[in-house]
Amino acid sequence: MNPYDVISEFYRPGSGLYRTLVRHGEQVAAKAVTVARGLTDQRPDTAFIEAAALLHDIGIFMTWAPGIGCRGIHPYVCHGVLGRELLEHKGLFRHAGVCERHVGVGITVDDIIRQFLPLPRRDMRPITLEEQIIAYADKFYSKGNAAEKPMTTILGDLARFGAEKTAIFCSWAVRFEGYDPADLEAMLPIGPSRDF
Numbered sequence: 001m002n003p004y005d006v007i008s009e010f011y012r013p014g015s016g017l018y019r020t021l022v023r024h025g026e027q028v029a030a031k032a033v034t035v036a037r038g039l040t041d042q043r044p045d046t047a048f049i050e051a052a053a054l055l056h057d058i059g060i061f062m063t064w065a066p067g068i069g070c071r072g073i074h075p076y077v078c079h080g081v082l083g084r085e086l087l088e089h090k091g092l093f094r095h096a097g098v099c100e101r102h103v104g105v106g107i108t109v110d111d112i113i114r115q116f117l118p119l120p121r122r123d124m125r126p127i128t129l130e131e132q133i134i135a136y137a138d139k140f141y142s143k144g145n146a147a148e149k150p151m152t153t154i155l156g157d158l159a160r161f162g163a164e165k166t167a168i169f170c171s172w173a174v175r176f177e178g179y180d181p182a183d184l185e186a187m188l189p190i191g192p193s194r195d196f
Contacts, residue, residue, distance in 0.1 A: 003054035006090065010061060017069040021057060024143045029053035031148075032137035035176045036130075044129050052098040053134050057143075059083030059099060068143045075118055077103065101126045102135045104161060105168040136172040151179075156189045 004022070011018040032053045036044040059082030062072035074082060083099030106125030111117065126132040139154045149157075151173070158166045166188060173179040 001051065001092065003051045006055060006087075006092070007058060010058060010086065015069075017061060020068055020143050021060065022054075023146060024057060024141055025054040027141040027146070027148075028056065028134065028137045031140055032133050035133050035137060039129075039133075039176065042129055044133060048094065049130050049133060052095045052130065053137065055083070055087065055092075055095050056098050056102050056134055056138065057083065058086055060143075077117055078119065079103075080124065081119055097127070098131050098134055100124050101131050102138055105135060105139075105158065105165050105172075132172060133176065136169070136176055139169060151184070152187045152189075155184070155187050159189050 003025075007018070007021065007025075011021060029050045032049045033046050036046045036049050057079060059079040060068070060070050060072075060076070062082045063070050063074045063076045063079045064072055065076045070076070080100045080103040084096040087093075087096035087099060101124050103124065106123075107117070107119065108125060109121050109123055112119050112121055126135045139158070140148050142149065154169065155166055158169050170179070170181065170184045173184060174181055
């Protein structure tokens with residue numbers, strides 16, 4: 001399976017949205033593969049990580065996000081579920097799971113109910129090591145800006161969703177890239193986040 005062929009089924013090659021999606025996917029894939037290669041003791045599937053990272057946002061065209069050229073009818077938070085459906089129809093079930101479970105650091109049923117999110121009531125947190133690596137790498141890049149985000153920006157963005165979300169991300173930063181927990185805690189924009 002060639003991920004670029006899959007993308008081309010839903011996005012016109014050369015279009016602005018195609019370029020945005022592919023650039024973002026390639027950035028996330030490069031970061032995720034670099035992280036995976038550093039985890040030799042855990043043996044992550046780097047070939048899968050690269051392909052799944054390229055496809056993780058394939059559902060964005062069906063959402064309303066005009067700032068990046070998406071003019072669909074669904075709220076942007078639905079892009080993971082929509083991507084899952086697209087890839088499941090193609091028999092790419094493992095890749096489909098990455099689509100659904102990469103949003104934020106994962107979405108819980110409690111998140112869906114409490115925030116009235118227009119999503120199915122099911123757990124959408126990354127399960128496998130590969131899913132966690134891709135979700136982690138995704139936080140370093142936005143579709144509207146090609147530059148890698150600094151850690152302080154990522155932590156500030158996640159802090160809006162609560163200490164639990166920043167703690168999950170920080171635990172990944174420690175596990176995947178060897179960040180010092182004290183350094184991460186010092187970067188948090190609000191009070192200290194624990195348990196990472």
